Amino acid sequence: SAVISQKPSRDICQRGTSLTIQCQVDSQVTMMFWYRQQPGQSLTLIATANQGSEATYESGFVIDKFPISRPNLTFSTLTVSNMSPEDSSIYLCSVRLDTITEAFFGQGTRLTVV
Amino acid sequence: AQKVTQAQTEISVVEKEDVTLDCVYETRDTTYYLFWYKQPPSGELVFLIRRNSFDEQNEISGRYSWNFQKSTSSFNFTITASQVVDSAVYFCALSEATSARQLTFGSGTQLTVLP
Numbered sequence A: 001s002a003v004i005s006q007k008p009s010r011d012i013c014q015r016g017t018s019l020t021i022q023c024q025v026d027s028q029v030t031m032m033f034w035y036r037q038q039p040g041q042s043l044t045l046i047a048t049a050n051q052g053s054e055a056t057y058e059s060g061f062v063i064d065k066f067p068i069s070r071p072n073l074t075f076s077t078l079t080v081s082n083m084s085p086e087d088s089s090i091y092l093c094s095v096r097l098d099t100i101t102e103a104f105f106g107q108g109t110r111l112t113v114v
Numbered sequence B: 001a002q003k004v005t006q007a008q009t010e011i012s013v014v015e016k017e018d019v020t021l022d023c024v025y026e027t028r029d030t031t032y033y034l035f036w037y038k039q040p041p042s043g044e045l046v047f048l049i050r051r052n053s054f055d056e057q058n059e060i061s062g063r064y065s066w067n068f069q070k071s072t073s074s075f076n077f078t079i080t081a082s083q084v085v086d087s088a089v090y091f092c093a094l095s096e097a098t099s100a101r102q103l104t105f106g107s108g109t110q111l112t113v114l115p
Helices: none
Strands: A004-007 A010-014 A019-025 A031-037 A043-050 A068-072 A075-080 A089-095 A109-113 B004-006 B010-014 B019-021 B024-026 B032-039 B046-054 B059-061 B063-068 B076-081 B088-094 B109-114
Touching: A004 A089, A019 A031, A019 A089, A031 A075, A043 A068, A043 A075, A075 A089, A075 B032, B004 B088, B019 B109, B024 B076, B032 B076, B046 B059, B046 B063, B046 B076, B076 B088
Parallel strands: A010 A109, B010 B109
Antiparallel strands: A004 A019, A019 A075, A031 A043, A031 A089, A068 A075, A089 A109, B004 B024, B019 B076, B032 B046, B032 B088, B059 B063, B063 B076, B088 B109
16 A cells, blocks of 8 residues: 655645645555546546656656656655646645555645635 | 536535445446545545445445446445534546556535534
């Protein structure tokens, strides 16, 4: 299993500013995933963060808006840049140890942009 | 492409009633994995069960049971004798063996159990 610590747990931000979300895992993992959950919606994959290479973004998400860092096998950050109210969501960090077992999730960051 | 459909957006039941949450999936892979997660109001995702495509055996865990039917591409979840604490959003998810480990989630079903 994996234990994920994500912070901040929540924040209220002004539009036009940026917020960096941190994700710390208690074991080394090759892939980390960032999801967005808009209010009342399902989880949508933003990008896959690979250690030592650039993140792979899903359709509709771009690096300029959601830059990701992955400095080592236990840590990643997601930045939400130039925020607007439409960015108000829960952002979740996730890892999966292999292609068979379940995914583990952080507690989520509940972001409100005003 | 993989897809997960949870047609029930919201379900409301009275405590002690049984309730079934539906999940239908689409995939071209012969090897895949299905999951159910619970998201209580606090927001964290709680893993409930994993099932691989080669194991069609149904599973029971306490008041929870799951019915996996490949013939209809369904993986339904039943809560027996529901309780107020079961109130949450429930997500069904799919992962293909050929994918890069990410999960594709259904839209979720909001279950409300009334006292």
